[in-house]
Amino acid sequence: MGTAELACPSLDALTRQPDFSVVAVVTQPDRPKGRELKLQPSPVKELALRAQLALLQPERARHESFIQKLRELQPDLIVVAAYGQILPPAILELPGFGCLNVHTSLLPKFRGAAPIQWAILSGESETGVTIMKMDAGLDTGDILTQQTTPINPDDNSQTLHDRVANIGADLLITTIRGHVAGIIGPRPQPAEGASYARKITREDGRLDWPQPARVLWNRIRAFTPWPGAFTHLPAEPQPILLKIWQAQVADNSGPPGEILRADKTGITVACGEKSLLITQLQREGGRRLSAQEFLTGHPLAPGQKLG
Numbered sequence: 504m505g506t507a508e509l510a511c512p513s514l515d516a517l518t519r520q521p522d523f524s525v526v527a528v529v530t531q532p533d534r535p536k537g538r539e540l541k542l543q544p545s546p547v548k549e550l551a552l553r554a555q556l557a558l559l560q561p562e563r564a565r566h567e568s569f570i571q572k573l574r575e576l577q578p579d580l581i582v583v584a585a586y587g588q589i590l591p592p593a594i595l596e597l598p599g600f601g602c603l604n605v606h607t608s609l610l611p612k613f614r615g616a617a618p619i620q621w622a623i624l625s626g627e628s629e630t631g632v633t634i635m636k637m638d639a640g641l642d643t644g645d646i647l648t649q650q651t652t653p654i655n656p657d658d659n660s661q662t663l664h665d666r667v668a669n670i671g672a673d674l675l676i677t678t679i680r681g682h683v684a685g686i687i688g689p690r691p692q693p694a695e696g697a698s699y700a701r702k703i704t705r706e707d708g709r710l711d712w713p714q715p716a717r718v719l720w721n722r723i724r725a726f727t728p729w730p731g732a733f734t735h736l737p738a739e740p741q742p743i744l745l746k747i748w749q750a751q752v753a754d755n756s757g758p759p760g761e762i763l764r765a766d767k768t769g770i771t772v773a774c775g776e777k778s779l780l781i782t783q784l785q786r787e788g789g790r791r792l793s794a795q796e797f798l799t800g801h802p803l804a805p806g807q808k809l810g
Contacts (some may be wrong), residue, residue, distance in 0.1 A: 504529040504564075508546040509664060510584035512672035513605050517582065518554050520676060526576050527557040529564075531587055565591040573597055580683070582675065583637065595637055600683055602637040605671040607664075609633060609649055611697035614642035619667065620660050621700035623725035626717070629653050630663070632671040634678040636689045641699075645689030648678045659727040705730040712760035712809065715776035716752045723747050734760075734809045745809070748783035748791055760810050765803040769794040772809055 505514060505528075517525050528551040533542040544552075551558050561569035564586075570593050573581075578598045583590065584605040595602050608618035610633040615621075622630040631651035638644040650670055654663060681687030708730045710719050723732040727748060735742035755763050757773035764771040770781040785791045786801065 504581060504586045504590075505547045505584040506531040506545045506587045507585035509607065509668045509671075510547050510586070510605070511550050512668045513582065513584045513675050514547060514550055514554075516672040516676050518556070523679075525554075525556055526578055527559055529559045529561070529586070532560045532562055564588045564594065570594060570597075580679065582679075584671065584675075589641075590637065592639055595639065603647065603675070603678065603682070604635045604637045604642070604644065605675055606633045606635055606642055607631075607667045607671060608700070609651065610635060610642060610646060611692045613698055613700040615700040616702040618700045619663050620703055620725045621698075623654060623658065623660060623663065624721050626721050627654055630667065632667050632674055634671075634674055636682075643692060645691055647682055647687050647689055648674055650674050659724045661728050703730060708732045710734045710747065710809075712772065713775040716774040716779050717777070719774055719779055720750060720752050723750050736803075736807070736809055744787040746785040746787070746791075747781055748785060750779045750781045750783075753778045753780040758808075760808045762803055762805055762807045762809065764805060765794075765798055767795040767798075770798070770803060 514528065517523055528547060530545045530547040530551070533544050533548070535541065536543040548558060548560070559569065559572060563569070570591070573594060574597065580598050580600040581594070581602040582605070583602055590602065606618065607630070608622060609631045613621050619630070629651050631649055633649045634647045635642065635644045636647055652666055652670060678687060703726070708722070708726045710722065710732055712719070726732050731746045733744055733746050736745055753771055755771050755773065755778040757763050757778070759773055759775050761773045762770060763773055763778060768780070770784070772779050772781060782794050783791060784794065784797055786797070
């Protein structure tokens, strides 16, 4: 059971095991996307179709008609990864070996919808993957296995997503074998250290310049590529939205939001503590550009303020 791209490596890994049989793939219904709002299949559906797997797309996982279809399939185990719906007890209790979830954090840290983004935003030096036996709570089930990975300075949510997706797929296969054989036993999550990674909104990408430069640097990395970190350049008749793709912390200081330098090395903007050197950015409706390319067509000068 999965929907997002994150689940694809796990599904692919399951299909490659000669001693496993994927009896069906469950994913969300096709959703309208793009300017023309055409129905688009999920990444998991596309992979399932290529692999010629049986496919189920219930509008709601708790509908009795869907649960009955699962009962008829008689699965020994259900794997869940980035599915997007909470499963009712009737599904959790259905397979003999339970429902296993591939969660991209070191539980109990960052339970919820966006653990990858919140790990970067929080300034964590490492994160990882937890294979959990699901219960009725929100990512509160017993832990079967975990694997860590560092969060590197050049990581953003996309690079970290791709890494933990692959880690999760490998860990899932090992865990299933150990779990079914009775070698790997579940253990309760620690009572301390739990945190919640809520769903991301577009407004989360707004840069608040009075904050320290390192906090804003983490925000840029956490929300690249989506929803994107952004600020505004004052202009008439309305401010110009600037999406910030890459930046680094610099030692300059000044009034928060003020441009301190703008040259081929980048655009230096003062923060509440230190400053950010912006090296890649994008004007709304424009292309992603290096700072030098951007300044050629949109000159900026020290003293201008972003906000």
